[in-house]
Amino acid sequence: MKPAVQPALPDVRWAFGDVAELNSVYADRAADALADVLTSPAFGRVALVSSFGADSAVLLHMAAAIRKDAPVLxxxxxxLFPETLRYAEDLSAYLGLTDVRWLRPEQAVLDAKDAKRLRWSYDPDGCCDIRKVQPLDAGLADFDLWISGRKSHQNKARATLTLFERDAARLKLNPLHDWTGAGINAYAATQQLPPHPLVADGYPSIGCSPCTSRVQPGEDPRAGRWRGWDKSECGIHKPSDDSEPVF
Structure with a gap:
């Protein structure tokens, strides 16, 4: 059987205006998209963004098989939970990742806007902005495209995810956008990937400790994030029309 003919990549860089074409070129070929994004100059400077959360090992394992030196933000x-910090170190070592960059909020910003470390309790959007959105924006400044581990099954807000999308002036790749929870678990089991230690304790989605609670049977995987607030996203995933971030 002859191998499938792969479409040629352009000589010039893909840009955010090419999202529809990219989704057509790589329809049902997310693995090829990930490999090309990590290796082809046509996509410019590329980084993965990882929370080292419940499902993070799958995408990081897939990326490490292609490029262990790919920047991971x-x-x-x-x-963050102490378990998450240890997991980030342990999983990075296990997968042989060589360029994991720990981004932290500016201390001057924390002193000015969250000196008592209580902002999460009355303004979770503002807390996410100074502690997560701003540091990531700074970390992404030198990159043209970033890779996200978001999946459409996680909650209603993510139900319409596509493989490629626009993120302000950058491209974003969601190689696991159509994976199910069962598929994630099966891959992790087959590859014998170490799980986040909090998953077995009822946390299928893990963020900051004050704003993450256990999920009950029948709830969506992210139901434990910002429980009691009208909020399902931290704000790092901006809509494609360059309007305000989605919190």
Missing amino acids: FVETGW
């Missing part, structure tokens, strides 16, 4: 907000 990890935002250490100052409120």
Whole structure:
């Protein structure tokens, strides 16, 4: 059987205006998209963004099989569970990742806007902005495209995810956008990937400790994030029309 003919990549860089074409070129070929994004100059400077959360090992394993030196951006907000910090170190070593960049909020900003470390309790949007959105924006400044581990099954807000999307002036790739929870678990089991230690304790989605609670049977995987607030996203995933971030 002859191998499928792969479409040629352009000589010039893909840009955010090419999202529709990219989704057509790579329809049902997310693995090829990930490989090309990590290796082809046509996509410019590329980084992965990882929370080192419940499902993070799958995408990081897939990327490490292609490029262990791919930049991985990890935002250490100052409120992450100790288990997450240890997991980030242990999983990075296990996968042989060589360029994991820990991003932290500016201390001057924290002193000015969250000196008592209580902003999460009355303004979670503002807390996410200074502790996660701003550090990641700074970390992404030198990149043309970033890779996200978001999946459409996680909650209603993510139900319409596509493989490629626009993120302000950058491209974003969501190689796991159509994976199911069962598919994630099966891949992790087959590859014998170490799980985040909090998953077995009822946390299928893990963020900052004050704003993450256990999920009950029948709830969507992100129901434990910002429980009691009208909020389902931290704000790092901006809509494609360059309007205000989605919190």
